[in-house]
Amino acid sequence: MILRSSPSLLAALALAAPAAASAQAYQCRAPQVASVPKVAPDGPRRTLPVTGYTLALSWSPEFCKGRAAKGANALQCAGTNGSFGLVVHGLWPESRESWPQWCAPQAALTPADIRGAMCMMPSDYLVARSWAKHGTCMVKRPASYLKVTRILWQSLRIPDYDRIAREEGLTAGRIRAAFADANPSVPASAIGVKLNARGWLEEVRLCYAKTFRPVRCTPSRFGAKDSAQAKIWRGL
Incomplete structure (x- = not known):
């Protein structure tokens, strides 16, 4: 079920998201965007009631490892427009044990929408796919979906995972605890580590209730147990 009133959605975010400094310390210069990439569905349409959300943040150095720094990955991986640590993979609506996806769009994504989002989601294809697969099941307009995503993203403080990567005996629990320490309003139980x-x-x-308050992740979203041994690639 699409949320019909984006103002109420934004009002909920205003109450739920604490003020924060810049979420990402790395520089980024968004490129010009001339067109919207075509996106083909990879599954069936599911129109389900939204019961919560997941904000997925991808660790860019690991994503870029072994990928050619050209084409769709150029902004994120080439380094010519800035460097990235955590970036937004997507804001995903949840529906209890399932999730809505590929809902019928009520407005078209524009090149300007994409360009405005590319410093938090550094791929035109990623922005287009996130709107087509997830955003269409949340709000009517792409701009509203990207605004909601940006509010959540900019409310976060990102730990220095480059430094934490050098620690001996690193675990998923340490990765999770570092994020919780940097964001006191987000308990460790609401932080998944993949x-x-x-x-x-x-x-x-990051797991949210329908009101955008942090909520305990389901086991599938929580991911690795705290005791799991972990490594963080620093892109070297």
Whole structure:
């Protein structure tokens, strides 16, 4: 079910999101965007009531490892427009044990919408896909979806994971605790940590209730247990 009143959604965010300094210390210069990438659905349309949200933050050095710094990955991985640590992978609506996706869009994404989002989501294709798969099930307009995402993103303080990566005996619990320490309004139980099969950090996932208050993650969103051994690639 699409949220019909984006002003009420933004009002909830205003109450839920604490003021914070800049979420990302790295510089970014958004490129010009001439067109909107075409996105093909990778699954069925599911129009379900929204019961909560996940803000997925991707660890950019791990994503860029082994990927050609050109094409869709150029802004994020080439380094010519700035460097990235955590970036927004997407804001995903949840529906109890499932999730809505690929809802019928009521407005078209524009190149200007994409450009305005690319310093938090550094790929035109990623922005287009996030709107098409997730945002269409939340609000009527792409600008509203990206504004909600930006408010959540800018409310966060990002730990110095580059420094934490050098610690011996690093665990998923340490990654989670560092984020909770930097953001006192977000308890560790609302912070998911996704490690890949080799134990490297891929994503930090923040779990929210429908009111955008942090809420305990489900096991699938919580990811690695605190005791799991972890590594953080620093892009060197």
